[in-house]
Amino acid sequence: TLLRIGTEHGAAVVEVGTNHPGELAPLVRMVQPKYGLITSIGREHLEFFGDVAGAAQEEGWLAELLPADGKLFIGVGEWTERIARRTRATVVWATPKLEFRTHLLGRHQRLNVALAVAVARELGLSDDQIQKGLDRCKPAKMRLELWEAKGVQVLDDSYNANADSMLAALETLMELPSRGRKAAILGDMAELGEQAEAAHAEVGKRVGELGIDLLIAVGKYAAVTAKGARNAEQFPDVESACKAVPKLIRAGDLVLLKASRAMRLDRIGEILKNTSFSDSKVAT
Numbered sequence: 001t002l003l004r005i006g007t008e009h010g011a012a013v014v015e016v017g018t019n020h021p022g023e024l025a026p027l028v029r030m031v032q033p034k035y036g037l038i039t040s041i042g043r044e045h046l047e048f049f050g051d052v053a054g055a056a057q058e059e060g061w062l063a064e065l066l067p068a069d070g071k072l073f074i075g076v077g078e079w080t081e082r083i084a085r086r087t088r089a090t091v092v093w094a095t096p097k098l099e100f101r102t103h104l105l106g107r108h109q110r111l112n113v114a115l116a117v118a119v120a121r122e123l124g125l126s127d128d129q130i131q132k133g134l135d136r137c138k139p140a141k142m143r144l145e146l147w148e149a150k151g152v153q154v155l156d157d158s159y160n161a162n163a164d165s166m167l168a169a170l171e172t173l174m175e176l177p178s179r180g181r182k183a184a185i186l187g188d189m190a191e192l193g194e195q196a197e198a199a200h201a202e203v204g205k206r207v208g209e210l211g212i213d214l215l216i217a218v219g220k221y222a223a224v225t226a227k228g229a230r231n232a233e234q235f236p237d238v239e240s241a242c243k244a245v246p247k248l249i250r251a252g253d254l255v256l257l258k259a260s261r262a263m264r265l266d267r268i269g270e271i272l273k274n275t276s277f278s279d280s281k282v283a284t
Contacts, residue, residue, distance in 0.1 A: 001014055004250055012185075014033070018058050018059070019045040020048045020284045021048065021057075024058050024062065028065045029065060033066065033070070034066070034067060034071075035066075035070055035072075035073065035122070036062045036066045036073070036087075036118060037073040037115050037119060038072070038073075038074045038075075039111070040108075040111070041055060041059055041080060041083070041161040042164035042165070043055075043195070043199065044162040044164075046191065046193045047190075047193035048191065049078050050193070051195075052079060054201065056079040056082060059242070059245055060082070060086050063084065063089070064087060066088065066089040068088040068089065068090065069089075070085045070088075070089040071091075071092055072089045072090070072091050073115050073119055073122075074091065074092070074115075075093070075094050076093055076095075077112045087148055088205060094114040094117075094118045097116055097205070098113070098117055099214075100127075100130065100131055101135065102137065102139050103135075103139065104135075104137065104139055104144070105139065105146060106144055106166040106168055106169070106171070106172040107171065107175075113134065113204075116134075116257065120133070132174065137181065140159075141156075141159070142157065142158045142159035143157060144156075144157045145157070149273050150273075150275060150276040150277055151276060151277030151278040152249060152250075153178060153255070154254075154269060154273075155169070155173055155176065155254065155256045155257050156257050156266075156269055157169045157256065158257040158258060158259060158263075158266045158268075159261060160260055161189045161258050161259050161260045162189055162192070163192070163195075163199040163203065164179045165258075166189060166203050167202075167206055169256060170184060170206055170207060172212050173210075173254065174212070176254060177254075178249065178254035179255070180250055180253045181214055182212050182256075183212070183213060183214040183248075183249060184207060184212050184215050184255075185216040185218065185241070185245070185265065186207075186216070186225060187202070187217075187238070187258070187259025188218070188220055188221050188222075188259060189259070189261075189264035190260035200221040200224040200225045201224050201228065204217070204225040204227055204228030204229055207232075208230050212229065214231050214233070214253075215229035215231065215232040215233070216228075216233050216241060216244075217232060217235070218234075218237065218238055218263065218265070219259070220236075221222055233248060238264060238267050238268060240269060242267060242268055242271050245268055245271050246271065249275075251278055257272075
């Protein structure tokens with residue numbers, strides 16, 4: 001990406017990510033950004049970071065390495081406030097209390113949009129220009145992407161998952177309208193270390209609390225996740241789930257797909273795309 005930046009470019013947006021301690025600082029030094037943006041601090045890659053504090057410590061290198069004449073765009077929160085104290089740059093606290101339209105699904109996207117708006121305003125864009133940009137911004141593939149299959153709707157968030165994003169996806173599922181049932185097909189969340197079982201149990205409990213009509217749990221922790229749901233089926237792997245899904249899903253259902261990337265839950269998405277549910281009875 002950096003080698004493709006030319007004199008014709010006025011700005012470059014570069015994502016730097018990490019899943020192990022010590023990875024972020026070299027990337028930030030390579031990019032040498034003037035502005036930094038931290039979207040959230042959550043329960044991710046805990047197998048390697050240990051806890052959220054470890055993740056925040058690593059993410060904070062972006063703030064620490066910004067120049068004094070730069071700016072750090074960040075949302076309000078316990079961990080972000082700690083990170084903000086590590087920077088020499090001016091801190092811009094983003095607020096989701098804005099009036100902009102977006103095609104992105106989920107309440108958690110409000111902060112992401114607010115941060116993008118704050119950066120765009122800093123770069124001199126008007127609110128009209130920002131709204132036009134937001135109008136062109138569609139969900140990325142397999143990231144809360146809503147698509148129609150043959151008789152069902154699929155909320156495809158199968159690209160990746162951690163405990164916080166899983167809970168956010170479940171909330172989004174319940175906020176969307178459907179002709180039939182709300183179903184969640186959930187696979188394992190990877191890299192959670194010692195917190196893996198507790199995190200999967202938390203997700204299953206939330207499925208039950210939200211009143212989701214059907215949970216299809218897949219993977220090593222399927223039984224742990226299924227325990228908290230009102231109506232659940234469990235499968236040890238994606239292959240066995242693929243065989244059962246056409247019999248479990250009905251016409252009119254809204255189906256959430258979510259798991260860590262290693263689960264390859266998108267294979268179930270392909271089954272949903274290629275199965276006709278139009279002749280089935282819509283659940284009432």
